[in-house]
Amino acid sequence: MIDQIEARLGLLRMTAPDRLADAGVDLDASGPVLAAARSAVAEGTLGYALLIAEKHPAA
Numbered sequence: 001m002i003d004q005i006e007a008r009l010g011l012l013r014m015t016a017p018d019r020l021a022d023a024g025v026d027l028d029a030s031g032p033v034l035a036a037a038r039s040a041v042a043e044g045t046l047g048y049a050l051l052i053a054e055k056h057p058a059a
Contacts, residue, residue: 001048002037006030
């Protein structure tokens with residue numbers, strides 16, 4: 001997921017830099033933030049889970 005975010009930011013950097021600036025996205029900060037996320041995932045500090053809710057029919 002981190003790789004996908006990095007790839008999308010790279011594409012946006014090339015194709016829509018003005019839109020990123022207008023949205024307040026700091027691309028210079030993205031590298032260190034992504035590196036910190038990768039490190040946290042590798043250390044097991046950061047992860048994700050899939051939760052599924054199921055509504056049972058009324059009995």
